[in-house]
Structure formats: C-alpha cells, structure tokens
Amino acid sequence: MKINIIGAGVSGLTTGCYLQMNGFETQIFEKHSIPGGLCTSWKKGEYTFDGCVHWILGTDEGSSFYKMWSELLDMKNIPFHNHEIRMDIELKKNVNKYGEKIFHLYTNVNRLEEYMLDLAPEDEIQIKRLTNSIRVMQQFDLPPVMDDLPFIQSTIRGIKMARYLKFLYVLFQWRNDTNRTFAQKLKNPFLRESFELLYDDQDVNMVVMTMPLASFDKKSAGYPIGGSLQFAKYLEEAYIKLGGKIHYNTPVKKVIVENDTAKGLLVRNNVSHYSDAIISAADWNWTIFEALEGKYTDKKIFELKELKKLKVFYSVLQFSFGINKDLSDQPHFSRFPLATPILSPDGTQYERLEVHVYNYDPTLAPKGKTSVVVSFYTEKADYWIELRKNDRPKYREAKKQMLETITELLDKRLGGIKEFIEERDFATPATYLRYTNNWKGSTQGWLPGENLIALSPVKFTLPTLKNFYMGSHWNQPGGGLPIAISTGRDLTKKICKEQKKKFISKKVNP
Ligand SMILES: Cc1cc2nc3c(=O)[nH]c(=O)nc-3n(C[C@H](O)[C@H](O)[C@H](O)COP(=O)(O)OP(=O)(O)OC[C@H]3O[C@@H](n4cnc5c(N)ncnc54)[C@H](O)[C@@H]3O)c2cc1C
Numbered sequence: 001m002k003i004n005i006i007g008a009g010v011s012g013l014t015t016g017c018y019l020q021m022n023g024f025e026t027q028i029f030e031k032h033s034i035p036g037g038l039c040t041s042w043k044k045g046e047y048t049f050d051g052c053v054h055w056i057l058g059t060d061e062g063s064s065f066y067k068m069w070s071e072l073l074d075m076k077n078i079p080f081h082n083h084e085i086r087m088d089i090e091l092k093k094n095v096n097k098y099g100e101k102i103f104h105l106y107t108n109v110n111r112l113e114e115y116m117l118d119l120a121p122e123d124e125i126q127i128k129r130l131t132n133s134i135r136v137m138q139q140f141d142l143p144p145v146m147d148d149l150p151f152i153q154s155t156i157r158g159i160k161m162a163r164y165l166k167f168l169y170v171l172f173q174w175r176n177d178t179n180r181t182f183a184q185k186l187k188n189p190f191l192r193e194s195f196e197l198l199y200d201d202q203d204v205n206m207v208v209m210t211m212p213l214a215s216f217d218k219k220s221a222g223y224p225i226g227g228s229l230q231f232a233k234y235l236e237e238a239y240i241k242l243g244g245k246i247h248y249n250t251p252v253k254k255v256i257v258e259n260d261t262a263k264g265l266l267v268r269n270n271v272s273h274y275s276d277a278i279i280s281a282a283d284w285n286w287t288i289f290e291a292l293e294g295k296y297t298d299k300k301i302f303e304l305k306e307l308k309k310l311k312v313f314y315s316v317l318q319f320s321f322g323i324n325k326d327l328s329d330q331p332h333f334s335r336f337p338l339a340t341p342i343l344s345p346d347g348t349q350y351e352r353l354e355v356h357v358y359n360y361d362p363t364l365a366p367k368g369k370t371s372v373v374v375s376f377y378t379e380k381a382d383y384w385i386e387l388r389k390n391d392r393p394k395y396r397e398a399k400k401q402m403l404e405t406i407t408e409l410l411d412k413r414l415g416g417i418k419e420f421i422e423e424r425d426f427a428t429p430a431t432y433l434r435y436t437n438n439w440k441g442s443t444q445g446w447l448p449g450e451n452l453i454a455l456s457p458v459k460f461t462l463p464t465l466k467n468f469y470m471g472s473h474w475n476q477p478g479g480g481l482p483i484a485i486s487t488g489r490d491l492t493k494k495i496c497k498e499q500k501k502k503f504i505s506k507k508v509n510p
Pocket residue numbers: 006007008009010011012029030031032035036037038039051052053054055056057250251252253281282283286316435436437438442443444445471472473474479480481482484
C-alpha cells in the first residue's frame with residue numbers, strides 16, 4: 001500500500017518511519033529544503049541559532065518515551081545535557097535571607113526542597129506538599145506504551161494500571177492550584193514572589209510545573225547536544241534507512257479528492273502524486289481549510305476554528321545573537337525584570353526579559369564564542385503575519401527597532417556585549433508561519449485547556465473523507481516532540497488495524 005505524507009516535521013518523519021517498518025511504501029512531500037519543521041536551528045556566520053528544543057521528554061533510559069525514541073534513534077549515542085537549574089528568576093521586590101534577589105528553580109527535587117526550606121522554613125507544609133507531589137509523579141511513567149498484548153499480559157497490565165489512581169489523586173489535589181494561588185498560600189515574601197513570577201505574567205496550573213520537574217529530576221527531560229535541526233536529522237536518517245523517500249522544496253497545494261476519497265497530492269508545478277492513502281502531518285487549519293477547501297468539516301471542527309473550545313498555543317518572538325565572548329559564567333536560562341517595560345509593536349507589554357545562553361552546547365558556536373537567544377511569547381501573532389503581508393517596509397522597520405531595543409537590554413544585562421555581537425536576527429510569528437505553515441505561528445499546536453484534561457480535539461480522520469488521515473502536534477493540546485512521535489506511532493497502529501496487519505515496532509539501530 002502506497003501512502004503519501006505531507007510534511008517532514010517530527011510528526012511526518014516518525015509516522016513515515018513506523019509505516020515503513022510495517023511494510024507500507026511511503027514518501028514525504030516537504031515545502032522546505034530541510035527536515036524538522038518547527039524542530040529547527042539555522043546558521044548565521046559561525047553561529048547556530050536554535051529555534052526549538054529546550055527539553056525533550058524521554059531522555060532517561062527505561063521510560064516509555066525513551067523506549068519509543070529508541071525504536072527510531074540510537075539514543076545511547078545522542079548526548080543529552082541535563083541542567084542543574086531549570087531557570088533563574090530574578091525578583092523585583094524581595095530578596096531572600098542572604099540578600100539575593102534570584103530564585104533558583106533546581107531540577108533535583110531534594111535540592112529544591114532543601115533550598116526552599118532553608119529560605120522559608122515557615123512554609124514547610126506547602127513546600128513539602130509540592131515536593132512530595134513531584135516525588136509521587138515520578139513513580140509514574142506517562143504515557144505508558146499501549147501496544148496490544150495477549151490476554152494474560154494485558155490483564156496483568158490492567159492490574160498494574162490501578163497504581164495510576166495514586167497519580168490521578170495527585171492531579172486531583174492540584175486541580176484548582178495555579179502558581180498564583182499557590183503563591184498566596186506561602187508566608188515567605190521571597191518565595192511568594194518567586195511563585196507569582198514562575199510563568200511571567202501568566203497564571204498556570206501547578207501541574208504544568210510539577211510534571212516537568214518530576215522529569216527533570218529523573219534526567220528524563222534533557223537537551224540534545226547539537227540542537228534541534230541535528231535532532232530532526234537523526235529522524236530523517238532513520239526514515240531513509242527504512243526505505244522512505246523525501247521530496248524537499250515540494251510544497252503541496254491541494255489534496256486530490258474523487259468521490260470523497262483522497263487519491264493523491266497536487267504539488268509544485270501542478271504535478272500530481274497518486275497513492276492509496278494520504279496523511280497530512282502539516283498544519284491543522286491549512287490541511288482542512290486550504291488543502292481540502294473546507295469540504296470535510298463538522299460542528300466540532302468549526303468550534304475549534306472559531307477558538308471556542310481551545311486557544312492556539314502562543315507564537316514567539318525570537319531574538320538570536322552570536323557573541324564573540326565566552327559566557328560560560330552566565331546562567332543558561334534566566335528571567336529578569338525590566339526597569340522600563342517594552343511595548344511590542346503588536347501591543348503586548350513585556351515587563352521581563354528571558355535569556356537563553358547556550359553555553360552548554362559547544363556545537364552552536366566556536367570556542368570562546370556563544371549563541372544567545374532572547375524570546376517572548378505572544379498571543380498577537382496575527383499582527384506580525386498581517387503586517388508582513390500588507391506592509392513589508394513597516395514590518396522590516398518594526399523588526400529593526402525591536403532588535404535594537406533588545407540588543408541594548410541584553411548589553412546591560414550581560415555586562416557590555418554590544419561590541420562583541422557578530423551576528424543577530426529576529427524571527428517573528430510571520431517567520432514561523434512562512435517556514436512551517438503553522439496557523440497563527442503556533443509553536444505547539446493547541447494550548448492545553450484550563451482544566452488540563454487531555455482532550456483529543458483533532459481526530460485522525462475527517463468526516464466522510466476516505467483514505468485520508470491527519471497526524472501532527474495539533475492532535476493533542478500542548479503539542480511538543482513527544483506528542484509528535486506518539487501521534488505517528490498511534491496513527492500507524494490505526495492504519496495497520498484497518499489493513500488487518502499486526503503492528504510491529506523494531507529498532508532501526510539495533
Ligand atoms: C520556540 C519553540 C520551542 C519549543 N520547545 C520545545 C521543547 O523544548 N520541547 C518539545 O518537545 N517541543 C518544543 N517545541 C514544540 C515542537 O517543536 C513542535 O510541537 C513539534 O516540532 C511539531 O512537529 P510537527 O511535525 O507536528 O509539526 P511541524 O514541525 O509544524 O511540521 C510540519 C511540517 O509540514 C511542512 N508543511 C507545512 N505545509 C506544507 C505544505 N503545504 N507542503 C509541504 N510541506 C508542508 C512544514 O514545512 C513542516 O516541516 C517548541 C517549538 C518552538 C517553536
């Protein structure tokens with residue numbers, strides 16, 4: 001059976017790998033000249049600027065996601081870096097008992113507990129409530145690999161799954177707690193402000209903090225040395241090794257449909273490529289409303305389109321700098337308050353600056369030099385997208401001015417780096433849209449809903465359309481690379497089932 005796939009992002013590549021493993025003949029059509037989609041980095045002069053991965057879930061041997069990644073990648077030979085501190089948050093108002101205004105969010109839960117207890121013994125009950133929840137979460141490996149098993153093994157697995165009730169209980173306990181409501185329960189002013197500022201200006205459910213911390217402590221959320229594009233290239237290599245074929249620089253224009261059955265893809269220069277089934281691993285909105293002209297929809301799809309059920313994940317403004325200076329003494333990830341807030345042309349006001357110093361990845365800059373990234377999330381992606389479309393000179397001018405502002409602030413922060421800047425650039429939501437087609441420049445598909453229940457808003461299939469599937473980070477709120485690979489795997493299982501084939505997964509690099 002021949003299957004054409006749209007998009008060589010992590011979803012398209014992993015779907016392609018699993019399909020190839022199961023005897024399907026696939027080819028991927030990618031509009032860009034490189035693999036990875038959002039999982040990317042780019043070169044400027046001697047520097048590599050990374051536009052994606054800060055951590056990938058499943059980098060510790062033994063976890064379900066590690067097992068999954070290991071099916072496609074030689075995980076033992078990919079160096080992952082695990083940070084001791086997740087982030088340094090500089091406070092505006094308070095200092096701790098040592099006169100320091102920086103809160104260190106340690107990744108080791110024992111160290112974090114010790115640190116917080118030392119600073120705020122009066123908050124022992126809340127501190128331990130938090131750290132103990134992280135420890136409970138650590139005992140559970142989410143999501144478990146749910147391959148079909150023979151009856152006895154699946155019964156045993158079912159019994160074991162009952163343990164997950166404890167995990168659900170922890171989730172339930174934190175269901176109404178956000179970082180701000182948790183902060184209100186703290187007596188110590190330093191700790192209280194630290195938790196208030198945990199997500200900058202946002203109020204986020206505490207589970208969003210505790211789940212990653214549970215993974216960081218287990219070294220299950222590492223950063224791949226070499227950066228995001230290199231990581232995508234490992235997947236590209238696996239796909240090609242499995243016999244897959246990628247057509248780069250080949251944007252898909254339309255899905256060819258006859259009698260409500262997907263038949264092929266119409267690509268650049270109006271060339272048609274026919275196949276027995278089509279998978280779109282590209283953007284949700286583009287697939288349904290452009291490639292299929294909105295002909296296969298229902299009430300639920302329109303509710304999503306009108307953003308009634310979920311919001312689109314934020315887009316990002318990324319400022320990248322290549323600095324001819326050794327910045328190994330700088331924290332790798334910090335957020336600090338600004339004396340004067342920055343007003344972005346899109347109307348968003350930023351009161352803090354978030355800086356990533358890639359001093360832990362020697363592949364991104366020559367020795368003695370450093371790649372640095374400043375980024376801001378924005379909900380106003382449409383402003384940048386429309387500005388670029390309708391007024392290119394004004395767009396360029398807005399970019400130039402903002403890049404100057406950020407350069408000045410970074411210069412102050414890093415103690416006079418301006419004269420050492422050799423390369424710099426600024427990627428806006430319009431850049432993300434242009435390179436990856438993601439609706440509203442979204443970085444991770446849908447934003448998880450407030451209730452945190454993992455809805456599956458996007459189904460693998462569309463109403464009444466045969467031989468057509470959708471599988472990307474848009475299939476589950478929160479997106480990210482683990483969702484991309486598990487979507488590819490689950491979609492392959494579905495197709496195998498429909499074709500009455502037993503799904504198999506084997507290691508590409510045994
Ligand atoms: C700044 C940033 C930081 C992030 N940090 C992390 C992190 O630390 N950890 C993590 O797990 N995730 C992170 N993510 C999210 C993660 O990168 C994405 O969720 C994931 O890469 C999405 O993969 P995907 O294949 O589903 O979609 P995409 O990457 O969007 O891939 C879709 C592909 O389809 C192609 N395409 C689109 N339209 C067409 C067309 N018409 N014809 C042909 N090809 C087409 C695109 O070019 C692209 O290659 C981050 C993302 C960003 C932007």
